[in-house]
Amino acid sequence: xxxxxxxxxxxxxxxxxxxxxxxxxxxxxxxxxxxxxxxxxxxxxxxxxxxxxxxxxxxxxxxxxxxxxxxxxxxxxxxxxxxxxxxxxxxxxxxxxxxxxxxxxxxxxxxxxxxxxxxxxxxxxxxxxxxxxxxxxxxxxxxxxxxxxxxxxxxxxxxxxxxxxxxxxxxxxxxxxxxxxxxxxxxxxxxxxxxxxx
Numbered sequence: 001x002x003x004x005x006x007x008x009x010x011x012x013x014x015x016x017x018x019x020x021x022x023x024x025x026x027x028x029x030x031x032x033x034x035x036x037x038x039x040x041x042x043x044x045x046x047x048x049x050x051x052x053x054x055x056x057x058x059x060x061x062x063x064x065x066x067x068x069x070x071x072x073x074x075x076x077x078x079x080x081x082x083x084x085x086x087x088x089x090x091x092x093x094x095x096x097x098x099x100x101x102x103x104x105x106x107x108x109x110x111x112x113x114x115x116x117x118x119x120x121x122x123x124x125x126x127x128x129x130x131x132x133x134x135x136x137x138x139x140x141x142x143x144x145x146x147x148x149x150x151x152x153x154x155x156x157x158x159x160x161x162x163x164x165x166x167x168x169x170x171x172x173x174x175x176x177x178x179x180x181x182x183x184x185x186x187x188x189x190x191x192x193x194x195x196x197x198x
Contacts, residue, residue, distance in 0.1 A: 003032040004193040006186070007085035009076075009093040010038055014045025016091040016112060019179035020186060021052040029183055030190040034083040037076065039068070039095060055083065066096055073100040080105070086196060087189050088144075091182075096148055109144040110189075112182050114174045116140060116156055121149035126171045135161055137170070139178045141185045157181045 008017050017036060023029035036049035039061040049056035059076055062069035068076065077100050080088060088101070090111040101109065115125035117140040122128070129137035138158040145151040157177045161170060 002193055002195055003030050004087055004186070004190040005034045005084050006031050006087045006089050007034055007080045007083055008036045008045075008049075008089045008091050010036070010045035010091040011040050011043055011094040012045060012092040014043070014048040014091060015175055016178055016182050017045050018048050020089065020091070020183055021048065021054065023183040025052065029187055030193075031087075031186060034085050035079065037079060039093070045091065061095065064095075066094070067098060068095055070098075070100065073098060077101055077104040084196070086193065087186070089182075089186065090144065096146065097144055098146055102144070102146065107143055110141055110154065110185065111144050111149070111151070112178050113140050113142065113149045114138075114171065114178065115149075116158065117142060117149055117153060124167070125149075126174055127167045129161065130165065130167060130170060137161055137174065139174055139181055141181060155181060155185050 010017055021033055024031050024033060033054045036045060036054050036056040037059050038046050039059050041058050046056045057079060062072050086108060088105050088109040115129060116138045120128040126137060136158050138156055140156045141154045143151040159174050159177050
């Protein structure tokens, strides 16, 4: 079985990245992590990549807070292509991707978000769900488009909101669900992979 070459983009701790790399190491996931890239120089996700002996790189993001400079995004495309990446996995990457990436990897960029989209897009979605008095929230894996936490939904997992939940306790349970759901979705891409398509 051919192994799906993936590239992981993240800006923070990298808990989902670790879950994916652990599944690859154990043989549960027929993928190969070719590169981990972060727009934050000291991001722990880069330490996680090094721990698993995965090539990793810092991508200076430029002047914008929520997106990359066009030239920077072109550089990102080049880095991923040179690494032979087929599927781009966003794991806490805090920037909206635009034309260069979306054209280079059509329907080959996925993201995970801590809510049942389309409800509660944006930052700290678990806090939004609590404030709204929801009884259930969860996480969503979706294809990436030019809008924030938008794009076709691939899979969701529900997480009940308990009466005594705090933002921290709820977020912790959503993260557990994320670490189960994301590798499961990637496994489906692995099962369909027949070799380079891009």
